[in-house]
Amino acid sequence: MTLALVYHDDYLLHENTPTHPERRERLTYTMDQLREEGVLDHTDVELVEPEAVTEDEILRVHTPDYVGRLKKMSEEGGGALTVDTHVSEHTWDSARLAAGGVTDAVDRVLKGDNQTSFVMSRPGGHHAFADHAHGFCFTNNTAVALKHAQEVYDLDRILLWDWDAHHFDGTQSVFYDDPSVLTMSTHQTGRTLFPGTGYTDEVGEDEGEGYNVNVPLLPKTGDEGYERVVDEVFEPIARQYDPDLLFVEAGQDNHFTDPITDLGVTAQGYASLMNSAVETAEDVCDGRVVASLAGGYGVEGGLPYTNLAVIASLARLDTSNVREPATYEPPADGPTVDGAVSKVKEKLGDYWEL
Amino acid sequence: MILGIDAGGTNYDAVAFEDGSVVSAAKRSADTDDGFETLLAEVVEKVDGSGNAEVDRVVVSTTRVLNSAVQNRLPDCTNVVVPGVGLSPELAYSGDENLVADGCVDHRGRVTEPLEIDGEPSHGVVAVTAKFSTRNPSLETEASESLDAPTVALGHESGGALGFPSRAETTVANAKSKPVFESFESSLHDALDETGIDAPVYYLKGDAAMLSRESARTTPAHTLRSGPASSSLGLVALTERYAETPSLTNAVCVDIGGTTTDVTLVKDGFPALVDEVEAGCISTFYDGVVAVNTTAGGDTRLDEDGLTGVRDGPAVAFGGPSPTPTDALHVLGAVSEGDATAAREALSALGDPEQVAEEVVEGFVSAIAESVRSLEGHEDVPGTVVVGGALADALASRLADRLDCISDVIVPQNAAVCGAVGCAVASVSVRTHVHVDTARGEMTVASAGPEKVEEVETGVEYEEDEARELVARETAEATRRAGGDATLDEIEITAFRSFNVVEDGRVVGQITDATARAEPGRRKR
Numbered sequence: 001m002t003l004a005l006v007y008h009d010d011y012l013l014h015e016n017t018p019t020h021p022e023r024r025e026r027l028t029y030t031m032d033q034l035r036e037e038g039v040l041d042h043t044d045v046e047l048v049e050p051e052a053v054t055e056d057e058i059l060r061v062h063t064p065d066y067v068g069r070l071k072k073m074s075e076e077g078g079g080a081l082t083v084d085t086h087v088s089e090h091t092w093d094s095a096r097l098a099a100g101g102v103t104d105a106v107d108r109v110l111k112g113d114n115q116t117s118f119v120m121s122r123p124g125g126h127h128a129f130a131d132h133a134h135g136f137c138f139t140n141n142t143a144v145a146l147k148h149a150q151e152v153y154d155l156d157r158i159l160l161w162d163w164d165a166h167h168f169d170g171t172q173s174v175f176y177d178d179p180s181v182l183t184m185s186t187h188q189t190g191r192t193l194f195p196g197t198g199y200t201d202e203v204g205e206d207e208g209e210g211y212n213v214n215v216p217l218l219p220k221t222g223d224e225g226y227e228r229v230v231d232e233v234f235e236p237i238a239r240q241y242d243p244d245l246l247f248v249e250a251g252q253d254n255h256f257t258d259p260i261t262d263l264g265v266t267a268q269g270y271a272s273l274m275n276s277a278v279e280t281a282e283d284v285c286d287g288r289v290v291a292s293l294a295g296g297y298g299v300e301g302g303l304p305y306t307n308l309a310v311i312a313s314l315a316r317l318d319t320s321n322v323r324e325p326a327t328y329e330p331p332a333d334g335p336t337v338d339g340a341v342s343k344v345k346e347k348l349g350d351y352w353e354l
Numbered sequence: 355m356i357l358g359i360d361a362g363g364t365n366y367d368a369v370a371f372e373d374g375s376v377v378s379a380a381k382r383s384a385d386t387d388d389g390f391e392t393l394l395a396e397v398v399e400k401v402d403g404s405g406n407a408e409v410d411r412v413v414v415s416t417t418r419v420l421n422s423a424v425q426n427r428l429p430d431c432t433n434v435v436v437p438g439v440g441l442s443p444e445l446a447y448s449g450d451e452n453l454v455a456d457g458c459v460d461h462r463g464r465v466t467e468p469l470e471i472d473g474e475p476s477h478g479v480v481a482v483t484a485k486f487s488t489r490n491p492s493l494e495t496e497a498s499e500s501l502d503a504p505t506v507a508l509g510h511e512s513g514g515a516l517g518f519p520s521r522a523e524t525t526v527a528n529a530k531s532k533p534v535f536e537s538f539e540s541s542l543h544d545a546l547d548e549t550g551i552d553a554p555v556y557y558l559k560g561d562a563a564m565l566s567r568e569s570a571r572t573t574p575a576h577t578l579r580s581g582p583a584s585s586s587l588g589l590v591a592l593t594e595r596y597a598e599t600p601s602l603t604n605a606v607c608v609d610i611g612g613t614t615t616d617v618t619l620v621k622d623g624f625p626a627l628v629d630e631v632e633a634g635c636i637s638t639f640y641d642g643v644v645a646v647n648t649t650a651g652g653d654t655r656l657d658e659d660g661l662t663g664v665r666d667g668p669a670v671a672f673g674g675p676s677p678t679p680t681d682a683l684h685v686l687g688a689v690s691e692g693d694a695t696a697a698r699e700a701l702s703a704l705g706d707p708e709q710v711a712e713e714v715v716e717g718f719v720s721a722i723a724e725s726v727r728s729l730e731g732h733e734d735v736p737g738t739v740v741v742g743g744a745l746a747d748a749l750a751s752r753l754a755d756r757l758d759c760i761s762d763v764i765v766p767q768n769a770a771v772c773g774a775v776g777c778a779v780a781s782v783s784v785r786t787h788v789h790v791d792t793a794r795g796e797m798t799v800a801s802a803g804p805e806k807v808e809e810v811e812t813g814v815e816y817e818e819d820e821a822r823e824l825v826a827r828e829t830a831e832a833t834r835r836a837g838g839d840a841t842l843d844e845i846e847i848t849a850f851r852s853f854n855v856v857e858d859g860r861v862v863g864q865i866t867d868a869t870a871r872a873e874p875g876r877r878k879r
Contacts, residue, residue, distance in 0.1 A: 012851070012853070018854055019854075019861060023853070025853050025854075025856075029462075033440070033461050036486055037440050038441070038445055038518055038519035038520060039441070300460075304460075308440060312441060317442070318441065318444075320442070321443065325438070325439055325460050326467050327460075327464075327467075
């Protein structure tokens with residue numbers, strides 16, 4: 001089947017606080033939408049129940065000290081790692097299952113069982129560093145999965161595009177000196193949004209110099225702006241880097257209804273982002289795309305439609321009717337991305353032909 | 355007293371059933387016009403000679419919808435879909451004509467865009483299905499009121515599960531089945547009136563639970579596996595009652611009919627089920643018993659090459675036009691009822707009657723054995739076979755000889771009317787979907803038939819045990835609406851989840867979403 005959709009009901013167990021933006025209904029409303037659409041019964045979609053990774057697999061990315069702390073806090077019933085990142089009794093198991101979901105999704109595609117995969121998991125991971133965590137993230141699920149992939153498969157290059165509205169500070173730090181994983185982030189500029197990093201001059205270091213790309217975008221940037229970034233930054237780099245696998249960290253918080261960010265992407269915009277990713281992957285890496293849900297806090301008006309859009313794109317289904325209901329006022333035209341794109345060209349021009 | 359009626363394609367069987375026993379039984383050919391009336395009169399008359407016995411309920415299985423479906427005799431249907439936003443509406447194109455209407459219901463059950471139907475259905479049979487209609491049926495109801503069609507089936511009445519394309523498909527199946535089911539059930543009800551039987555009437559679903567007449571009229575595609583469900587349920591009940599097998603847990607059941615033979619599987623004392631039953635041109639998301647159907651029965655016409663797969667009428671021994679396996683069994687002395695001389699004469703036309711008879715019976719038993727073997731794909735085939743139908747006694751041991759996997763053969767008393775007995779022992783069970791949204795202040799309960807939509811107090815947060823009790827209560831009530839009487843203890847909650855609704859950083863309510871049903875079983879009384 002084309003798409004492996006990785007999901008487990010236990011992804012609903014972890015909770016920060018009852019009114020925290022990162023809540024279980026981020027997934028429940030989407031799963032309702034997917035069920036009602038018939039996605040889970042579709043012949044091109046295979047529902048996969050993930051297994052948790054082991055502690056050793058987590059230790060490929062995280063320090064024993066941090067893992068010990070997280071595990072203990074969870075075993076003792078909870079606590080807070082930062083002011084907005086809360087541990088519950090389920091957090092350690094949920095984090096291992098989320099990392100396991102991403103790992104299974106990578107395995108599925110690299111073994112050739114499925115052309116593409118999507119992981120509908122929580123908690124997220126891209127703000128988790130080797131030795132600490134913040135931003136609603138505990139273990140860097142993507143990094144755990146990609147380290148696993150590098151260990152098990154014969155891979156030279158992986159292209160990771162993180163399109164979450166927030167800069168992927170944790171993921172960037174893990175692969176900052178590693179040219180075998182080219183990390184690229186498009187996000188709302190750190191001047192206006194957590195975590196405040198992710199500028200164009202963060203290009204990687206040592207052997208990894210030139211293999212970290214940041215595209216900070218102005219608030220309100222919409223579908224058109226994102227499309228230009230795809231055309232002028234993502235695609236040229238993808239073609240030149242020529243990866244064996246494309247990984248998309250699919251943050252759905254660029255959506256115009258998202259309550260904690262300030263961007264203007266629509267469900268149709270998401271469909272076209274993922275279509276671009278899939279088409280590029282078809283050209284450069286035999287269509288192998290793994291995507292994983294990152295942020296996205298517009299639980300009712302955003303996630304059901306943006307998730308449907310990207311999942312349908314990955315399964316190569318018709319997305320032309322995927323949109324928000326008319327009760328949501330569409331976003332106004334966004335600002336130009338000229339500034340961001342030319343900055344990227346300037347800072348990364350030494351490494352890539354842009 | 356309960357009347358069980360098994361209306362197959364060849365015969366109508368009826369039993370009067372009381373205190374777990376068959377009190378009287380009757381059989382009539384389905385070929386005659388007054389089949390039901392004489393059948394009902396006979397079975398009631400036999401109870402105590404007065405014909406005045408008190409009937410508590412009538413339960414019916416029928417193959418009418420199935421037969422029309424496999425023979426491609428169902429009417430064309432216009433499928434009106436209200437897909438709202440999402441994937442292509444084409445995924446729900448299950449009609450002979452498909453009409454896409456504007457309008458949108460979201461996952462919370464809010465109407466976000468109004469209904470607008472552009473175009474007229476070209477068929478008189480219409481199905482209407484809106485996305486998320488089980489969370490809010492109003493667009494479907496509005497559409498059905500605006501379309502002036504003689505036969506309409508609605509998505510939210512067809513079942514409560516999420517899955518717009520399969521709900522549309524099921525709704526189309528119900529719409530197409532309605533005319534044939536209605537004509538069948540009106541003739542049955544005329545006969546009941548004639549006979550003076552005034553009791554609630556139920557129909558057996560393919561999953562071996564029953565439904566009220568009203569719910570069955572709304573969702574007649576539920577009856578697709580009604581026939582094999584009734585024989586399977588009946589053979590288990592008869593075995594436990596009459597065959598000194600107090601508890602039959604696993605078995606293969608074979609019901610040898612006039613036109614076809616049904617093979618079913620019993621697991622843990624109840625017919626094993628599969629999901630998404632389909633037949634001919636219709637598909638549903640309903641469960642049905644695991645069933646393998648062979649077009650070989652006691653009345654199948656024989657020619658020089660053996661079984662033809664076609665029934666012309668009864669066996670020659672019973673005045674029919676052409677030789678059949680029943681006639682062959684007469685030649686072999688394996689059955690006694692009927693005109694043996696006529697049977698022998700008919701077989702002589704095909705060759706040496708003894709030799710022809712042996713070959714025919716051999717071929718017949720092989721065909722049934724092949725069906726039993728094809729169950730192996732499902733699970734381990736149990737070592738016990740229970741055989742029903744008019745020819746059960748004559749064929750059971752031959753069948754067992756044919757099957758290495760079978761060690762025990764049971765032909766319980768009254769096996770000839772096992773389907774009618776299955777009806778008599780059935781209970782009501784409907785899969786019920788309960789959705790409570792206390793932020794919107796609304797609850798929907800969907801099962802089979804019109805959905806219950808009710809206001810609930812806004813802002814309430816239930817503890818899990820309170821929410822579960824609410825689900826059980828609503829499911830028991832839905833079971834009552836479908837004609838049953840389940841107690842709270844008999845409700846099985848198969849899926850449950852509950853979470854807060856947060857708006858602007860405040861908890862403003864709670865959503866509970868559950869699937870439950872009354873545990874299907876057999877009535878002991």
